[in-house]
Amino acid sequence: xxxxxxxxxxxxxxxxxxxxxxxxxxxxxxxxxxxxxxxxxxxxxxxxxxxxxxxxxxxxxxxxxxxxxxxxxxxxxxxxxxxxxxxxxxxxxxxxxxxxxxxxxxxxxxxxxxxxxxxxxxxxxxxxxxxxxxxxxxxxxxxxxxxxxxxxxxxxxxxxxxxxxxxxxxxxxxxxxxxxxxxxxxxxxxxxxxxxxxxxxxxxxxxxxxxxx
Numbered sequence: 001x002x003x004x005x006x007x008x009x010x011x012x013x014x015x016x017x018x019x020x021x022x023x024x025x026x027x028x029x030x031x032x033x034x035x036x037x038x039x040x041x042x043x044x045x046x047x048x049x050x051x052x053x054x055x056x057x058x059x060x061x062x063x064x065x066x067x068x069x070x071x072x073x074x075x076x077x078x079x080x081x082x083x084x085x086x087x088x089x090x091x092x093x094x095x096x097x098x099x100x101x102x103x104x105x106x107x108x109x110x111x112x113x114x115x116x117x118x119x120x121x122x123x124x125x126x127x128x129x130x131x132x133x134x135x136x137x138x139x140x141x142x143x144x145x146x147x148x149x150x151x152x153x154x155x156x157x158x159x160x161x162x163x164x165x166x167x168x169x170x171x172x173x174x175x176x177x178x179x180x181x182x183x184x185x186x187x188x189x190x191x192x193x194x195x196x197x198x199x200x201x202x203x204x205x206x207x208x209x210x211x212x213x
Contacts, residue, residue: 030174034183037165041186044158045097051151052087052111055144059084059118062140066121069128076117076124083114097162101187108189118144155189162186 063080066072090110098104122141125131132138166185169178177183 027177030168030177031181034165034168034174034178034181037161037168038183040161041097041158041165042095044154044161046094048151048154048158049092049094051147051154055118055147055151056084056087056114058140058143058147059114061136062118062121062144065134065137065140066125066131069125069131072128072131073124076121080114080117080121083110083117086110087114097158097186099184099186104187104189115148159188162188 059080063077067077087110090107092098092103092107098107122144125137168174169183169185
């Protein structure tokens with residue numbers, strides 16, 4: 001009888017050990033998955049920052065080129081310069097995606113203001129034949145158009161990565177690991193009407209204008 005009880009206790013202990021190993025393994029898998037997904041979100045955020053920075057870096061050359069045009073609207077140049085300055089004052093860690101929706105919204109607003117100022121400048125430039133025949137200006141327009149496309153792509157990729165991560169953070173049973181280790185959801189970029197369309201640049205018209213002059 002004693003041996004039987006000892007055997008039962010041994011089996012129970014073994015069962016508990018096996019169960020503990022299973023639970024630990026599941027918890028470890030959940031933790032590793034959350035880490036991997038979070039790193040994916042941060043990587044996509046870094047790419048978003050990189051593309052926005054690329055656009056910002058084009059501004060000084062653009063302003064310098066445009067300011068050379070006679071009687072170019074100073075208010076338009078000032079708007080671009082001021083918007084670029086506001087972007088520079090918006091400090092967000094480029095290596096870690098924001099957790100505060102309000103912070104991401106402010107980031108979007110400052111970047112959107114710069115994008116609008118650039119679009120306005122390109123529209124105004126249509127009234128200046130010298131600019132439309134300036135190869136440096138045409139090159140900058142092409143670079144800006146390409147950058148806007150990359151920004152849109154980077155934002156979309158970020159939202160996809162954030163959605164996968166947020167799903168894991170809020171799903172059972174990984175939600176318990178997320179709470180235990182401080183994994184929090186990440187806000188998304190909010191799509192706005194027309195935000196998926198980069199600033200229009202009619203290269204056919206620009207080419208014709210350059211040829212005509």
